[in-house]
Amino acid sequence: MLKKLVLKDEELDDVVLPKEDVVNLKEGARWMAVVRVHTTRHFGNQPFFQKMDVAWGFAKSWTIRPVEDNLFILQVSCLGDWNRVMNDGPWIFRQMGVMVEPYDGVADPASVVLNRLHAWVQVRGIPPLFRKDDIVRDMAARIGEVLGAEMYALGASGTSFVRVRVKLDVHKALTRVVGLHPEGSERLMFQVLYEKLPKFCDVCGLLGHGVEECEDGVHEQSALQYGEWMIAPMEDWHPNSSGVRMREPPRENFRGGRGGGRGYGAADSRKRPPGATPPRAGKGEAATPGAEGRLMLNDGQGDPSARKNLDIVLAAEKEGAKVGDASPVKPDTKRPRMSGSNSDEAGSVEGHRQEQ
Template structure:
């Protein structure tokens, strides 16, 4: 009888039922807590914020003041809407700007220097692990002067500029130079000896 009584009372506390529904009710869950977590909106918001973000480091092994680096870059860039710097390592920074014009200034002009050391900059999506971003190239502009007219074509210029390094853009008709200059933006591998750009074009 005792065993039977104990079994009969196993589903009750002080004479009240203790079913699963009641136990869940005691948790006082709100409706949103019962649903599966959905981070899609938050991720999209973060992705929008990363639209104008880069990751950067100074090409030096010497210690330096982060504040001095921030100040000098702000002066060099003279951005319309400023920039936010975040240190993510000893010599590693994420930099966020707030408009397309400032973004082009940071990523397409330069080269940028800090205390005569190159500032290596790569576009950053905000999600990739920092150690997966390769920072070993310095973007610079080179000029080709008095190029014969038939050589002033994008494909030919890119082929010539490969003698230096990776070509990222070509300006066939810059605003200055009186039509005598072609500008080419290339990325120099800072871990390799500098290659000198020498082209001999025979008419």
């Protein structure tokens, strides 16, 4: 409408902002996001603020204000709180997904597209040969927009899997499997599990409604192609970043002197002081085992006899596997989580936490 107006000279007398002021304003708009709940149902703002206050559990002060019905602007005060909002989801309110996208503080908040839900997914059963970043990302792109991937995540159950951070399109059915077809070989199918999800339909696989709300709500059992079996076991949520470690070569592989002292044997050609143990691969490094080296997965139990050797053997001439911390840790039970069953905790009425 404004484009049709014939403006007067005084209406064209703009307020000019110096560059320094613009820089300061942008600094004040850091860590700002727009938020929407994926639902067509009405809900009160204060109950939403209270529930999310508990779920987010921010360390510093934060503010949230409504822009219009079911559209909010959130701003936090530190990088740690920002990373929590953007990386620890999916966030859930009354069994519905909470969609969050960065906001620059300039554009119309209503113009920000909010149709994707941040989530962690696990792809089970990918052999070590195919656990390469480019291959995994190509497969994960069938699930959603890929934000990051961990090749060797290890859950508390002792299971190793590929873990991917994605943005799920709430207007598309959830992905249950992804396939890989090496030329000249049979097609491989891998199951996709989700680390927590809001309500979704067992018939159409869409987020935001249940099976009884899909069409007329009456469905044959054979029509239920989705379900709770798509949710990863809770003990495997937030797994250790890696369950891979290098096994130390047997003692006889070292050429020791009299009395059994360790030398520089064939198992480790790198020179090191006598008595030093072989260096362990750090997080994000690649391990290249020797001729007799073997990569094993540790299930985290204190008793070595209870550890599960998954017998992952990689040849020395291959590129090697991504490795990281060897000792898995159980999910932090003190960290507040929200799900369809526990999303109604009480919290701050004001939706604003002051720095302690």
